[in-house]
Amino acid sequence: MAHHHTENDFHKAGDIPKPQTKAIWKTFGILVGLTAVEFLFAFTMDAGTARNAIFIILTLFKAFYIVAEFMHLKHEAKSLIWSIIIPLALVIWLMVALLAEGSYYYESITNYFN
Amino acid sequence: MSTSTTLEAPNTGTWDGGNEPMKASYGKLMMWFFLLSDAFTFGAFLIVYGLARHSHLPYTGEPEAFTFSTEWWPIPEKVFNAFPGFHGVDLPLAFVALMTMILILSSVTMVLAVEAGHRMDKNDVQKWLLWTILFGATFLGCQAWEWSHFISGTEEGMLLADGTRIFGANLTVNQYGPPLFADLFFFITGFHGTHVFTGWILLLIIFINTVNGVYQKRGHYEMVEKVGLYWHFVDLVWVFVFTFFYLI
Structure with a gap:
């Protein structure tokens, strides 16, 4: 069997x-x-909700390309795609x-001490 | 492409393993669902970071006038601005950018190894796995440096009200801001680093198996694919850690 495989390797x-x-x-x-x-925005734009939104959208794009292309999920069966995405x-x-909850906690602490 | 991976003695009956649900092998499906559960763990970590951040005072002054204080949550680019060999130079996020590039590159070499596996090209699988192992080790080394710098702290440290200074961070004291900031840094990047290390061990194992011709004899390189899924997931988690810990 082993001999067969080494021979096969040469052929292959x-x-x-x-x-x-x-x-x-690509x-x-x-x-x-x-x-x-992302770095361009980090250094040219002031921090705030708008910049954070841009970061999150770009991150989701990156996540899409990693999962769809590198992890090959785009080319799997539809049922597999949905059973991964829906639980998320x-x-x-x-x-x-x-x-x-965090914002509420912050509000109540600040108001308590005021 | 999953059709190219067959078992040595395939069972053909519907109820004895011949039926592949979702057209993916058992191993690959289990890896996917394990990664889904792992995504919940990392999701919970990052959301707790958001919770802690929202329950602390944000820094509202000019970014140029920023100083470390336990009163407010620090600006990440003021904390992570060091680079090995450039002592005292303010290089915001430069080192973490390098780490991100290294991890993305390792993801590419990993997917090239998987691609070579589909073609049963043993030499190419070896070559790309070796590159992935190299980049993975480099990333872990970078993280070790990042941790040691974070723990030992900057030269100025943080000036306390009583005139004393604290340097660096551990689980209870933190020169960069509230102690929770350091705790979450250790837990989130530490848990991610543990995953990278685990993946690196798996890469070593499949590299040795590839060199020994284990997968060539088996007739398919599905194990490389499965470890590849795990490795890409680690890269995916880093993309989120990078955004939510370092950018925002």
Whole structure:
């Protein structure tokens, strides 16, 4: 069996298909570009809600390219895509709830000492 | 592409393993759902960071006049502005930018290894795995430097009301701001670093297996794909840590 495989390897060495890496390097370019844009905003724009919104949107774009292309999720079955994405809606709920909770805590502490 | 990965002795009946739900193998599905659960853990960490930040006073003065104080939450780019070899030079976020680039690059070399695996190209898989291992180790080294700098602190430290100064940070004392800021830095980047380290060990294992021809004999490189999924996830988490801890 082992002998068969080594022989097979020699045969296969000749007909290994050429790498198809165009899409990979394109995705890499997009990720580097988006990160560069984030830095551009970090140094040219004043901190605030607008800048934070830009950061979050760019981050979601980056996340999309990593998950869809690098992790190949875009090319999986529809049911797999949705069973990964839908549960993440719970994270959004947790985020809304806890940020509101934090602001409320801050308000009550400040008002208490005033 | 998942069709190129077959088991050595495939079972064909619907109820004896011949049926692949969602057209993905058992191992890949389990990796996906593990990563989903891990996403909840990291999501919870980052949301707690938001909770702590919202329950502290924000810094409202001019960014140029910013000083470290336990009264308000620090501006990240005033905390993370050091670079190895440039002592005392203010380089906001430069080092973390380098770390981000290294991790994105390692993600690219990983996906190139997976691609080579689909073509059963053993030499290319070895080459790209080795690059990924190298970038992964570099990232971990960078993080070690970042931690040691954060722990030992700056030369000025933080001036307290009684005239004494504190330098650096640990779980109870923090020269950069409220102690919670340092705690969350240690927990979030530490948990991420642990994931990188785990992935790095997995990379070493699959590299050794590839060199020994284990996957060539098996007829497919699905293990490289699964470790690749994990490695990309680590990169994905860093993208979020980078935004929510360092940028915002």
